[in-house]
Amino acid sequence: MRHFFLKFSILFFSSIPMHSQTQDTLVDIGGYKMHFTIMRGVGTPILFEAGAGNDGSVWNNILEKIHKVTGTTLITYDRSGFGKSELNPNLKNESDFGIVNGIKELEIGLSKLGFDNEIILVPHSYGGFYTTLYASRHPDKVKYVVRIDANLVEVYTDDVLKIMDQEEAPPKSPETLGIYYLVKNYPETVKVLRKIDFPSNVPVIDMISPINRGYPDEYWALIKKAHKDFVNAESNRVELIAEGSGHYIFHDNPALVINAIIKAYSKTLDKEQQNELLQKALDNAMALSIEAKKNNRSEQDLNALGYSFLGNEELDKALEVFKVTTILFPDSFNAYDSYGEALLKSNRKAEAIEMYKRSIELNPENENGKKILMQLKQE
Incomplete structure (x- = not known):
């Protein structure tokens, strides 16, 4: 029985302190510096884009867990005027600090760091x-792009x-100054984006919060319609409703975000690498779910993972997940129902x-x- 909205595998991760080797660096963009934090690894790097009022540190609670499973490079940064990043002293007009300038700064920074090739993007909100x-x-x-209430x-x-x-x-x-210029240039940013179509070839997970944050009903309906229309425009886009989570989904349900990103990353691997990654993630999920049994989401996460394997005809993995779920949650009728379906x-x-x-x-x-x-019984 499927009591969830997830359309792909969701693994459960508990909190782990950050300990991977992380490079904290300031990159010269042309007479001023931008701050990047890099957790180095091997594979397609993942770049995180923070919301309007945040710098790159907003992502810190999920990075180590993603790196532990994927082993790939994770990149966060502060846009100009935020965190440790400086503003271009040569720009004189407020309109010069718009989004086009911001993207050019990012491109320069990534190029100097050697990350100007294939990449996965994870934006939140304004990002x-x-x-x-x-x-x-x-x-x-x-x-790939994993959009988080973006x-x-x-x-x-x-x-x-x-x-x-x-x-x-x-x-x-x-x-x-960072947030001041962002707000002042917001109308122009919108005008720039209205002329741009999101590339149809880029697959997307569009993760959204179902909780209205105090918007008028008409505006909230507009938001929901925009996301529906975006997902329905291409077959390679998937909607994921983060039930119970507010705007900062990666704080309210980090396991959901972490595993959506792992799912996206797995698509950049060949079949053998995918199997290795999923097995590693599964092993980790089992151990951590036992430790976090009191978290109500752990059953949902394992149940969703089991159905993901079931949908992919990976019956052995599905049976293993559902069996563990009945052991961890012996009072859950849904766990036994799902295990019965797999059997x-x-x-x-x-x-x-x-x-x-x-x-x-x-x-x-x-x-x-x-x-x-x-x-x-009738058969």
Whole structure:
């Protein structure tokens, strides 16, 4: 029984302190410096784009866990005027500090660091604008995008921009210049993005929070429609609803975000490497799920992982996951129901019947289980 919205594997990870070798560096962009943090590895690097008011450190809680499984290079950075990054002292006009300038700075920084080839992008919020623009400039280099409640330009209609224009701008001080220029240039950023189409060849996981953050109903409906339209525009785009999570999904449900990124990264590997990565992730998920049994999401995560293997006809892996789930959650009728389904697909009818019986004992209102059990007994 599928009590979840996930369309791909979700593994569960508990909190692990960061300990991988990390390079903290300032890169000269042309008389001023931008701050990058790099967790080096082997494979297609992953670049994280923070939201409007954040610098690269906002991602720190998930990086080590992603690196542990993928072993690839992870890159975070501070946009100019944020965190440890400086602003270009040669720019004089407020309009010069727009998103096009920001993307050019990023491109220079990545090139100097040697990461100007294939890449995976992970944006949050305003970072969605950056990755859209970057992907449009490098459609053959961007191998995957995992959007985390990330901006879509269709949300910013002329009426919305008028409302934003009436709001008071942030103070203009040396400490707030980054956010000041971002807000001042927001209408122009929207105009730039309206002329750009997200590359159709780049696969996307569009992860969204279902929680309205105080928006008027009409605007909230516009946001949801924009995401639906974006996903439905191409067959290589997948919607993922982060149930129970607010805007900062990677804080509210880090396991979900971590494993969506692992899923995207796996698509850059050959079949043998994919199997090795998934087995490593599975082993890690099993051990950490035992430690984190009290976390309500751990059962959901394992259940979703089992169904992912089931959908891919990897029955042995699916059976292993569902069996562990019944051991970890012996009072869950859903765990036994799912295990029964997998056993049935594996032609292990007698064992499947026992699982469905146990599921119904735990939840006499499990109508789906009753129906299947009746059918099995009549065969």
